[in-house]
Amino acid sequence: MEEKNMEGTHDFQVVWNDCLNYVKQRIPAQTFDTWFLPIQAISITSESLFLQVPNKFFYEWIDSHYRDILEKALRFATGNGLLIKYTVLLTDNDSKESQKPNPETETESLSDKLPRTGMIERGTKINEKYVFDSFVEGGGNQFAKAAAVAVANAPGKTSFNPLVIYGGTGLGKTHLLQAIGNEALSTNRAKRVAYVSSDSFTLDFIAATQKNKTTEFSKYYRSVDMLLLDDIQFFQKKEQTQEQFFHIFNDLYQHRRQIVLTTDRPPMELRGLQERLLSRFQSSLTVDIQPPDLETRIAILQKKAEDDKLDIPYEVIEYIATNIRSNIRELEGAMIRLLAHSSLLSVDIDLPLAQKVLKEILGTRTTSSISIENIQSVVGAFFKINLDSMVGSSRTKEVAEARMVAMYFARDHTNLSLKTIGLYFGGRDHSTVVHACKWVEIKMKSDLVFSARITEMKKKIVSLV
Numbered sequence: 219m220e221e222k223n224m225e226g227t228h229d230f231q232v233v234w235n236d237c238l239n240y241v242k243q244r245i246p247a248q249t250f251d252t253w254f255l256p257i258q259a260i261s262i263t264s265e266s267l268f269l270q271v272p273n274k275f276f277y278e279w280i281d282s283h284y285r286d287i288l289e290k291a292l293r294f295a296t297g298n299g300l301l302i303k304y305t306v307l308l309t310d311n312d313s314k315e316s317q318k319p320n321p322e323t324e325t326e327s328l329s330d331k332l333p334r335t336g337m338i339e340r341g342t343k344i345n346e347k348y349v350f351d352s353f354v355e356g357g358g359n360q361f362a363k364a365a366a367v368a369v370a371n372a373p374g375k376t377s378f379n380p381l382v383i384y385g386g387t388g389l390g391k392t393h394l395l396q397a398i399g400n401e402a403l404s405t406n407r408a409k410r411v412a413y414v415s416s417d418s419f420t421l422d423f424i425a426a427t428q429k430n431k432t433t434e435f436s437k438y439y440r441s442v443d444m445l446l447l448d449d450i451q452f453f454q455k456k457e458q459t460q461e462q463f464f465h466i467f468n469d470l471y472q473h474r475r476q477i478v479l480t481t482d483r484p485p486m487e488l489r490g491l492q493e494r495l496l497s498r499f500q501s502s503l504t505v506d507i508q509p510p511d512l513e514t515r516i517a518i519l520q521k522k523a524e525d526d527k528l529d530i531p532y533e534v535i536e537y538i539a540t541n542i543r544s545n546i547r548e549l550e551g552a553m554i555r556l557l558a559h560s561s562l563l564s565v566d567i568d569l570p571l572a573q574k575v576l577k578e579i580l581g582t583r584t585t586s587s588i589s590i591e592n593i594q595s596v597v598g599a600f601f602k603i604n605l606d607s608m609v610g611s612s613r614t615k616e617v618a619e620a621r622m623v624a625m626y627f628a629r630d631h632t633n634l635s636l637k638t639i640g641l642y643f644g645g646r647d648h649s650t651v652v653h654a655c656k657w658v659e660i661k662m663k664s665d666l667v668f669s670a671r672i673t674e675m676k677k678k679i680v681s682l683v
Contacts, residue, residue, distance in 0.1 A: 233267060234259030236295035241287055248578070252558045253280060266301040267292060272561035275526040277304050278347075279554045344403075344413045344446075348396035354521055356514025359390060362505040366394045366478075370401035373408045373444050373476035378503040380467075380477035384484055385507030388547030391480040394507075395446050398478055408443040408476065416452040420459045432462070439466045444476040450499075451481045454490030464495055471498075511659070512629070512636075513652060515539035515549055522550060528557070534572045536635050536648070541576050552579055573633065588631045588679060590642050596678050597624040600671065609644040622654035623672065627679055629655050 242250050257280070258270045271277045280288070281304075292300055350370075355363055362383055369378050383391050395413065402408035414422075426435035439445065445466075453460050470477055481488065484506070485499035510518065516539045523530045530553070538556070542549050556575045560567045598608055601620035608621050621643060628639045629651065636648035643650075662669040 230259045230262035230267065233262060233292075233295045234269070237288070237291040240291040240294045241284075244287060251562075252555055253284065256558050256561045260305065262300075266303045267296075268303050268305060270305050272306075273526060273528060273557060274306055275522065275528060275554055276557055276561075277306065279550070344396050344399045344411070346400060348393045349400050350397045352521070352525070353390060353393055353397060354510075354514060354518045356510050356517070358508030358510055358514065359394075362394060362507050365503060365505045366398050367401070369476055369478060370398040371405075371407065373402055374474040379471070379474070380479060380498070380502040382479045382481065382485055382499055382502045382504045383507065384481045384504065386482060386509065386545060388545030389507045389509060390546055391507060392448055395448055395478060395480050399444065399446050402444055402476075410442045411444045411446065412439060412442040413446040413448070415448045416450050419447065419463070420453070420456055423459050423462055427458075436462065436466060440469045442470070442475060445470055445478070447477070447479050449481065450479045450491075451483065451488055453495075454488070457492075460492050460495055464492065467495075467498060509543065509545060510549075512539055512543075512655060515543070518546060518549060519553055522553060530556075530567055531569070533569050533635050533637070534567060536637070537569060537572050537633070538576065540629060540636065541633065542579075552576060555579065569635075576633075588682060590628050590632055590634065590639065592682050593627045593631060593679055594624050594642070596675055596682070597627065600675050609642070611644065622657050623675070625651045625654040626658040626672075627675070631679055 238254060241254055256272050256276070259267065260270050261268045271280065288302055289299075292302060350363070350367060353359075353363060362385075365378055365381055366383070368376055369381050383394055385391055399408075399411045399413050403411055423432070423435060426432050453463065467477065479499070479502075485496060485502075485504060488496060488499070491499075516535055519530075519535045519539055522528070523535065534556070538549065538552050542552050552575070555578075556567060556572055559565075559571060559575050565571060594605055594608055597603075597620055598605060601616055601623070603617055603620040607617050608624060610617075612618075625639060625643060628634060628642070629636065632639070634642075636651040639651050640646040640648055658672070662672055
């Protein structure tokens with residue numbers, strides 16, 4: 219490819235357009251419109267292309283999800299490996315100083331930074347933003363965080379060695395894993411920390427084998443004070459990798475070096491791993507992370523907004539948290555998509571915009587066609603309670619349970635905010651609705667008869683759509 223003149227005053231736009239064309243052919247149209255159209259190219263040098271993004275939150279999402287394709291697009295557009303660097307668009311609330319890139323204050327580039335002192339160069343770099351202070355604690359992750367803090371404060375010196383953290387995708391396992399490393403490094407409790415994904419470990423081992431450097435590979439990992447290994451389930455059926463890891467594991471354990479592993483399921487449910495490895499995993503301290511409850515989801519979004527200085531109304535945060543329940547990654551993705559729409563359309567973030575954006579995300583999962591009146595009717599019939607009693611002041615056991623169950627279904631099967639749901643039940647506040655939903659969820663776990671009744675009512679409610 220003919221090399222472009224990078225010093226031309228308009229070349230940065232030509233280069234960026236070439237990048238956009240490359241990306242557009244390789245990702246879904248909606249993804250392209252949401253994440254790439256809001257980005258503006260603002261300058262280029264012989265070393266870097268400077269891009270402007272709407273906010274820091276947007277930058278973090280682009281950096282963590284689309285770094286690879288952007289780097290490939292830039293190589294395609296220029297024929298060489300320029301760095302990509304970002305600046306954040308100033309708003310009316312920001313300083314009115316120049317928006318031109320400042321090497322001393324610009325947002326971190328996509329190029330890898332040199333590791334901090336103590337970081338092992340092999341494997342994956344620890345992301346310094348993943349610390350315990352930025353991990354929002356809730357009922358579903360409280361024990362996991364406590365165990366993580368314990369091993370970070372005393373690596374290899376507690377009974378939590380190895381520590382295995384398991385849970386579904388996007389629930390914060392990787393955040394906790396890297397927070398352990400960051401904490402241990404910052405306090406110098408571990409001088410040599412290796413954080414690596416199972417895929418990177420495998421690829422590294424294959425490369426070492428091909429170059430006859432397996433001894434060096436093994437020596438490297440045996441030298442660390444702390445090994446943080448992400449997604450061990452991907453070791454399945456990789457016999458030679460498992461063999462190598464088994465010996466590294468044993469050596470570290472015998473020398474009281476801290477080992478922390480993550481996986482997407484309990485160790486006893488892992489398949490395709492050697493029995494001797496499974497035996498060691500199962501004898502470890504195993505902690506799980508559950509999907510966040512509503513209060514935790516709200517807290518996560520509020521912290522994100524606060525950290526990134528985003529002005530998002532509470533009712534919008536509550537609406538997102540009420541409708542996105544699967545994992546933290548989807549929660550943050552919904553918020554960033556909302557920010558992208560706001561920036562692209564030059565409109566304020568409000569509830570109607572949030573409803574529009576979430577409808578695009580959820581598709582058929584939206585539930586606005588179910589009315590709260592129908593929910594109250596179905597629940598009232600099951601409990602033999604009339605509507606006046608349900609929305610009134612009665613606190614008898616039967617009425618209180620019916621009211622809480624109806625609130626629970628209203629949260630799950632309408633797009634109404636918790637505040638609005640409370641209004642349908644005699645003007646009760648949103649904290650009452652939160653308590654009701656939590657009560658139902660807890661009782662379902664401990665009372666099989668009650669859980670069966672909830673399932674039966676749910677079928678009836680859904681059939682009304």
